[in-house]
Amino acid sequence: MMTAIALTSAVPTSAVAGEREFSATSLLALAQKLERSGHRDEAARLYQALTEDPNPDIRAEAQFRTARYLAGEGKTREAAVLLRRLIDEHPKAAPPRFELVGLLQKMGDEAAALRELRSLGTLDLPMNAARLVDRMSASLRANQPFSFQLEMAIAPDSNVNRATRSDTLDTVFGEFEVNESARAKSGLGASIRGLAQGRVDLTEDTALKLYASFDSNLYRQRRFNDISLSAGLGPEFRIGSTRLALNVGGSQQWYGMRSFVRSLRAGGTAWLSVDRMSQLRLDGSARWTNNLFNDQQDGRGRSVTARYERALSPRLVASVGGGIDRFAATGPAYSTRSRSASINLYRDMGRATVSLGVEVGRLKADERLSLLPKVRQDRSLRLQAGMVLRKLTFAGFAPTVRVTHERNSSTVEFYDYRRTRTEFGISRAF
Template sequence: MTQTMLIALALALPAPAAPVQTTEQRQVSAVELFALAAKAEGAGRPDDAETMYRALARDPDAEIRAEARFRLGQLLERMGRKREAATTYRALLDEKPDAARVRLELARLLTQLGDEGAARRELRQAQAGGLPPQVAQLVDQFAAALRSRKPWGASLEVALVPDSNVNRATDAATLDTVLAPLQLSRDAREQSGIGARIGGQLYARVPVAANLALVPRVSGQGDFYDRGRFNDVSASALVGLEWSLGRDRLRPSIGGTQRWYGGSPYARTATAAIDWQHPLGSRAQLTTSATIADTRYRGNRLQDGLLLNGAIAYERAFSARAGGSLTLSATRQTANDPGYATAGGGASLLGWREFGRTTVYATIGLRRLEGDARLFLFPQRRKEWNVSLGLGGTFRRLQIHGFAPIVRLDWERNRSTVGIYDYVRKAATIGLTRAF
């Protein structure tokens, strides 16, 4: 039903305009090449048709490029090359963000590829750009009923990460304590380095009922440096349910995480979580989440305790090219030693904008944290303000095999009354991400 609805509403919109040329000779040439490509596909020669569409997609005229990319995307989809088709539609939208039918075609493909979140985002962007009333109604119905059909999926991310403070440590050589000044070893102080970040996940979706699916998931991430004592690796396994309740989506899950630091076990966490997704009109979405985790630290049992976290996020499409979100969160960490127990809360803003074949985003976050009591060695109770800034971009013009380079710059300042937690950090991420 989901795919049928999207096909119907996509066909209710016009395709990109047929090419209109200012030079009669070039118009005939383009029209003839389109006709030859269609004839080649009809004769069972899709590779020849693909070659001609790709040639037309480099035409100086924007209308010819749009028509060629649209037809190429449909051809690639019929050939079973859905990821390439999605990349082709994205290239078309980079030049023509208001091409609603193309955006709906991309949303349908993303659904088939198992990326429900991205499909919903494309629908919101299409609605923000304006749709005919009958099509807008169909889109709204589809958005309410959207469910990913892909039985399994996987992802992999690889990046180079230069970081001025890989261990998020203070740059002070000594710290004031209630006994005497404490001399810090070099490893306990701020360390810079260039690391490699590798992350990925694998999931399956097992239908249980019409509106219910079982979703097991495993994931992992690691930051690796030439000095192995700063390597930070974590692995998680979760099993959850996806339950559709009308226009809403409910996802409870349970699982665990193991973290290693410097090659040694650092912490083990048992987690239960639930999140709720609720659409707000055609352009916005509200997501709330709650997590409770029992955390055990290998090196310091005084830190053992419960971690409770709650968050609410509001995401909105401003136009066919821009959007943003606001997230509010609260955290409570208990511990065997009250000095390690903390309570905190914060807010973060995200905004993004497409400029042709480049997507630029910016983030800003502010967080407050306070400890229940002072740690034995330090004269003051822990109180902190954390400010973070981020700026990044995805450059789809340079894509390779459906992946595009992404560059992100981050700055973080954690101002704390306890010197060991007081630090400044600057980092860059240079990696690859999907081009659609």
């Protein structure tokens, strides 16, 4: 069924030729003719009028062309939101994903652009389009020299200090009572996270990258406030389809509004393109830590992690990962060896993205504290479920919900805890 739309002053009078009403198909054809003749603004107004048309094909074409118009006008965020809406409605449509890849690249979000390219790899593309995916994957690099991401949330938390609920602690001298202030406390907090990135191209395949991140959990009782700030820089190289980044940096953590931990870090990351639908990421780092509360926890650490991510369909992405860590502290009882493994799924469902994740870990200390009867040995489980509700997008941001449950089982009661945290916030909608 064709929908009649009243034509307003959105088009020149000469183009109307006296007619005041057109079918949606005729309006689309007229808008395309205006666009080809250079009347882009008039064509854009017609496309905009058709973005809510009940015919899905008409609506999709109008949304796509409106997004391209917005991108050409420098309204990158608005264009990206509209393209994401179009992809939600037509997950197997390749053109809007190609356009979104270009916008994400322009905004400096290379990881999201590569994820969209892997989703494109799951489609049955013509040979020339498949080759274009390969070329874009190989040459992808951010065009924008600076980018910034922000996420804010309100977070009810059952255990803001990750503390035990036990009221006693076993020692070699018997049971000691755990002070009330050292036990688990619940609370309502505010979470604010930010990431700023910049890059300076040195050659065609080499760039200098800089970053700074901020992560804070703030509560009414300031003694539970947890704030972290980190910054670093380093070169990034491209060798064929592989990217390699080296960086050095430092971080500062405050707990209870007091300086808690300072650290220096040096590391490297490699991104290996396995095929059109998957990528392998390898990370290795060394760190030097200064604990301002306890000198026995000063030390140096080394870690290695790997993560494999694959697009199983245009709507479904899965990843598996694992890592090992060694920390050698001044006090042997604080020296630890740990390992972890994780699985994550991301699924687009209509105009929402649902994520599910599970992570398990093991940790063992080198020695026991002289006061305690057992060496610390932990088993951890972390479950997470989240949703981004793009249907409620406003000004480029969408509401998010994230629920996380942690269980750390330890031979030392002080490290044995449960925690459930729910976040209601906003994040980028594309």
